[in-house]
């Protein structure tokens with residue numbers, strides 16, 4: 498392998514090389530106007546991103562965690578309230594609930610989709626439930642029709658955690674329009690990533706988006722020093738908005754390139770004994786944020802690839818109901834068997850629009866070689 502380049506999980510330098518003139522010009526424009534906070538690009542990006550999702554409104558915030566935290570604030574969720582979500586997710590989903598003083602109630606995921614199992618949702622709803630947060634993990638859209646139907650029957654809004662799902666769709670409806678509102682992260686490695694932290698809340702409910710905007714900007718009223726509700730400072734800054742506008746123009750192409758690579762992985766890896774490739778439900782589009790396989794000897798394969806200069810990653814090694822940070826909401830081993838099993842078996846392989854097909858083939862050859870040699874400890 499001496500001549501082979503090591504293969505990273507993502508390659509943001511390769512991405513920058515494709516858009517350098519546009520990104521450099523956008524940054525120069527912001528710096529030369531010095532409108533670093535609430536500059537023109539912020540409002541333009543919000544409008545363009547809402548439109549891209551097919552939604553009426555969007556508000557840019559500082560990061561995806563704040564998008565969730567402030568959305569819950571805008572729903573008026575607080576102590577005594579319960580929010581139903583999954584544990585097979587990044588910690589931020591749970592943090593947003595606890596930071597508002599509410600209690601997360603975790604339901605298990607479906608093994609074939611990695612996402613909230615609608616068959617388990619109803620049993621988790623109590624008179625204290627105020628909200629349901631499904632997570633479009635890895636970019637795969639949740640079974641939103643079933644989730645919405647149950648939530649609607651109980652009078653509950655559904656907030657999409659779409660941090661990994663820019664462009665995920667059911668039919669022609671994109672994430673951002675699949676529930677009452679949706680939260681996005683623009684962390685650099687996301688399908689749409691800033692050059693730092695950034696996030697957004699998107700909804701067809703313009704009044705709701707206005708509420709999030711208010712709490713994200715010091716609870717502002719008529720002017721800067723009219724602070725009508727308790728808020729915070731969680732604004733999207735202008736440099737990030739300008740960069741995100743450049744990248745948004747490429748997102749459709751980049752998502753197609755991800756899908757091509759996901760299809761190539763599927764063609765090469767499907768059918769290997771002991772390995773399960775991700776499947777997309779018919780009628781849905783994955784954003785393919787991650788290409789995550791299941792394999793019994795996950796840690797062995799992870800090591801095998803690392804020894805050959807191939808990155809891979811575990812999303813996630815511990816379901817969040819087992820994280821000490823969840824405090825009193827922390828559960829026990831055995832509470833969520835599917836999520837717990839997945840945490841031992843999932844492995845994400847490199848996936849990004851610029852991943853050369855020859856490198857993808859080398860990854861697949863190594864996965865095949867490892868699996869053919871049988872399970873090792």
Ligand SMILES: Cc1ncc(COP(=O)(O)O)c(C=O)c1O
Pocket residue numbers: 560561562563586587589590632658660661681682683684694695696
């Ligand atoms: C599912 C999920 N929710 C929320 C977040 C939080 O986003 P951020 O890192 O921008 O705060 C992330 C980001 O990694 C995520 O993957």
